[in-house]
């Protein structure tokens with residue numbers, strides 16, 4: 210039987226978009242990807258791709274390229290206040306890879322170019338659905354009609370806003386914290402390490418990029434008012450961070466000095482939580498549907514798994530979108546729920562609430578627990594964190610996912 214709904218618009222060429230486009234093109238669909246960046250550059254911030262995410266990339270035939278462009282996850286060093294020697298945490302994610310987000314997207318787009326049309330430097334401005342299709346207007350390209358529309362356009366998804374309307378605003382859940390991220394030269398001279406230090410209501414994580422020439426700095430601050438970074442120029446962001454971290458010791462004074470001159474990303478920590486990921490002929494995938502919060506370190510794998518599930522279900526249903534969207538949600542809900550439950554846990558761990566004494570006590574307790582988990586790891590125990598994504602029914606899609 211011929212497939213229906215072949216012509217598909219995918220908004221977003223980050224992680225989920227190219228993976229979805231690749232598999233759909235391989236199975237007779239005609240995907241068009243619209244990406245707002247005119248010249249999507251390599252580089253970007255550091256993401257860890259979990260083993261489950263790497264499984265998707267291996268099936269797509271790009272796993273080795275991703276490993277070569279990235280590196281294994283660095284050791285985690287928890288610097289308990291007042292101690293010189295950090296507690297070294299067991300590496301929970303054996304098989305995971307750390308890579309710059311832009312490098313990952315470039316590799317995925319390279320792979321997905323066969324049979325995929327790209328509209329770069331453009332975005333969707335309106336989506337009007339009728340019984341047989343969807344009329345889409347773009348900021349630059351002439352309007353076109355598609356059978357289906359996919360929002361793979363990240364946590365601030367324009368497609369979600371256009372199709373779910375005012376409801377979309379209720380979907381962002383603030384985790385009572387703001388995250389600042391910037392990168393600097395590796396003036397500390399450290400190698401293959403992620404160093405963490407916390408104080409009451411704030412924390413600092415410093416991670417080496419693969420190759421160890423640069424450091425990524427993440428500053429997580431409890432704050433019940435979401436940051437309004439759009440209203441803050443770079444100088445205002447510098448001053449904001451200098452004010453919040455100005456009294457702190459450890460490596461912070463040097464990091465704040467190095468920060469001046471760096472581009473600082475400052476954003477509220479939010480999750481996207483929706484009751485349903487599709488409406489009519491439009492469906493959301495990746496962060497657009499269920500952003501998990503950067504500190505949880507799960508969003509990339511979720512996006513890769515979600516794109517795989519959506520492609521698989523559309524192939525199985527021969528383009529019948531109602532059947533496919535229903536089965537896609539059923540395949541992904543449990544994994545997304547588990548990953549999102551980590552957001553508040555990581556916020557609590559990296560920016561603990563409480564007085565100095567309470568945080569001190571908590572750090573001691575955590576140190577003992579961490580020591581115990583390191584011992585257990587030596588006997589083969591794994592952290593619960595590693596298991597997120599193990600519910601994903603990868604075998605269900607094996608038939609259609611031959612590289």
Ligand SMILES: Cc1cc2nc3c(=O)[nH]c(=O)nc-3n(C[C@H](O)[C@H](O)[C@H](O)COP(=O)(O)OP(=O)(O)OC[C@H]3O[C@@H](n4cnc5c(N)ncnc54)[C@H](O)[C@@H]3O)c2cc1C
Pocket residue numbers: 220221222223224225226243244245246254255256257258259310331332333361362363364365366367368390494495496497500501502503504505506507508509510512
């Ligand atoms: C600082 C930071 C650190 C992170 N660390 C990790 C980590 O360690 N591990 C992890 O798994 N995840 C991490 N994440 C989350 C991870 O980056 C996302 O979960 C993942 O990229 C989601 O993939 P996606 O394809 O859904 O969205 P994205 O990768 O965000 O891709 C969306 C694409 O859509 C494009 N776009 C946006 N709006 C439009 C529009 N209107 N029209 C057209 N195109 C548009 C964007 O340019 C982008 O290319 C981190 C995120 C941040 C911000």
